[in-house]
Amino acid sequence: MRLTKQTNYAVRIMMYCAANGDKLSRIPEIARAYNVSELFLFKILQPLHRAGLVETLRGRNGGVRLGRAADKITLFDVVRVTEDSFSMAECFDDNATDCPLIDSCGLNSALRKALNAFFDVLSEYTIDDLVKARPQIHFLLGLEVPLAKTAA
Numbered sequence: 001m002r003l004t005k006q007t008n009y010a011v012r013i014m015m016y017c018a019a020n021g022d023k024l025s026r027i028p029e030i031a032r033a034y035n036v037s038e039l040f041l042f043k044i045l046q047p048l049h050r051a052g053l054v055e056t057l058r059g060r061n062g063g064v065r066l067g068r069a070a071d072k073i074t075l076f077d078v079v080r081v082t083e084d085s086f087s088m089a090e091c092f093d094d095n096a097t098d099c100p101l102i103d104s105c106g107l108n109s110a111l112r113k114a115l116n117a118f119f120d121v122l123s124e125y126t127i128d129d130l131v132k133a134r135p136q137i138h139f140l141l142g143l144e145v146p147l148a149k150t151a152a
Contacts, residue, residue, distance in 0.1 A: 003083065004083060006082050009040070010082045014053065015130050053081065076119055
């Protein structure tokens with residue numbers, strides 16, 4: 001199975017926003033950080049916004065930020081809304097009727113089990129996990145390092 005470029009960059013947008021903390025992230029800045037077109041990022045934002053994974057604010061001072069805490073957004077949440085299909089074989093399609101084994105095929109069962117295992121692993125990782133796993137993420141993305149919170 002191969003994830004689409006859309007999903008890859010959707011995760012990157014989410015990581016950028018998480019690394020940027022409470023600040024609004026601007027599409028031109030994200031595009032520059034990843035060397036990708038702004039138009040492509042706007043297209044990717046649509047399903048993320050519809051699913052409530054990001055909030056967008058229009059206008060001159062607008063931008064994008066996570067729709068909920070980074071530790072509450074799993075990789076599965078992102079993949080589920082950005083991938084069009086999880087058909088690993090022709091027989092996964094709703095209109096698959098060509099095969100006489102469609103209802104009793106061992107391949108279909110094995111692939112479905114593998115796909116569910118894939119989803120389970122994606123559900124174990126959050127956007128926050130990805131950001132924390134890369135200590136230099138602020139430097140790599142050209143972001144300001146957030147000030148450490150002091151105890152009151």
